[in-house]
Amino acid sequence: MDFREKKALFRKQHPDLVPNPKKSGVPQRSEMKVPETFQENVQKSKKPPMNDYHKFHQDLWSSRELKEVPPRERMVEISRRWLCIPQDQKELYKKQAEGLQTQYKVDLDL
Numbered sequence: 001m002d003f004r005e006k007k008a009l010f011r012k013q014h015p016d017l018v019p020n021p022k023k024s025g026v027p028q029r030s031e032m033k034v035p036e037t038f039q040e041n042v043q044k045s046k047k048p049p050m051n052d053y054h055k056f057h058q059d060l061w062s063s064r065e066l067k068e069v070p071p072r073e074r075m076v077e078i079s080r081r082w083l084c085i086p087q088d089q090k091e092l093y094k095k096q097a098e099g100l101q102t103q104y105k106v107d108l109d110l
Contacts, residue, residue, distance in 0.1 A: 048100035052093035055100070056082055 001009075049055040060066060060078045069077060082090075 048104045049097045050101070051097050052090050053082055055093045055097040056085075056090075 049058050057078050060081065061074065066074050066077060
């Protein structure tokens with residue numbers, strides 16, 4: 001008796017132990033839809049940028065100027081530009097990021 005025959009015999013003798021391949025425990029794509037209210041709450045509670053660089057990155061990532069650049073190259077370009085901007089501009093991004101963090105914490109407390 002080879003393996004396939006043993007397997008078939010086992011399935012016949014123990015149908016309750018053999019999982020039905022058509023009914024796996026993994027939900028199908030249609031069953032995995034997230035309720036809209038949950039999605040709205042997630043979008044409302046997205047964390048703001050943590051620091052000045054993250055704020056700069058966020059602004060440039062969504063800019064029209066870099067929209068056509070592939071993601072990997074876009075990241076490299078954003079990093080390069082960050083190194084080139086003056087310190088006073090970096091301070092502005094830092095203040096913006098801190099303000100957004102503060103607002104986020106206030107919103108969380110509510």
